[in-house]
Amino acid sequence: MKKINNKVKRKLRNRKKLKEVSFNRYRISVSKSLNNLFAQIIDDKEKKTLVSASSIEKEIKKNKIKKIEKSNLIGEILAKRAKEKNIDKVYFDRGQYKYHGRIKAFAETLRKNGLKF
Secondary structure: OHHHHHHHHHHHHHHHHHHHHOOOOEEEEEEEOOOOEEEEEEEOOOOEEEEEEEOOOHHHHOOOOOHHHHHHHHHHHHHHHHHHOOOOEEEEEOOOOOOOOHHHHHHHHHHHOOOEO
């Protein structure tokens, strides 16, 4: 119970800090499971998902690659799809996850591919 409670606290704490920064920007929300990573760019004003990418898509799933490399690939795909929709300024919502490992690799790949946050 304690570990779940800490995750919920961290998630709420991060969201509270992000609401102060979120002026005229879209939110990148990240969630992960043991084997997969899911990311989407959300417009909080209209409550709609604009762009999404995940590791269960056919072109990613057919490749047998490691989890960190999968995160980098998803970051490149999401950045490319965001550029097509003319999205360049976002804020990164890591949710309940620590900025470490796959989440960090994903965020650095997004920055490298032109998204600013």
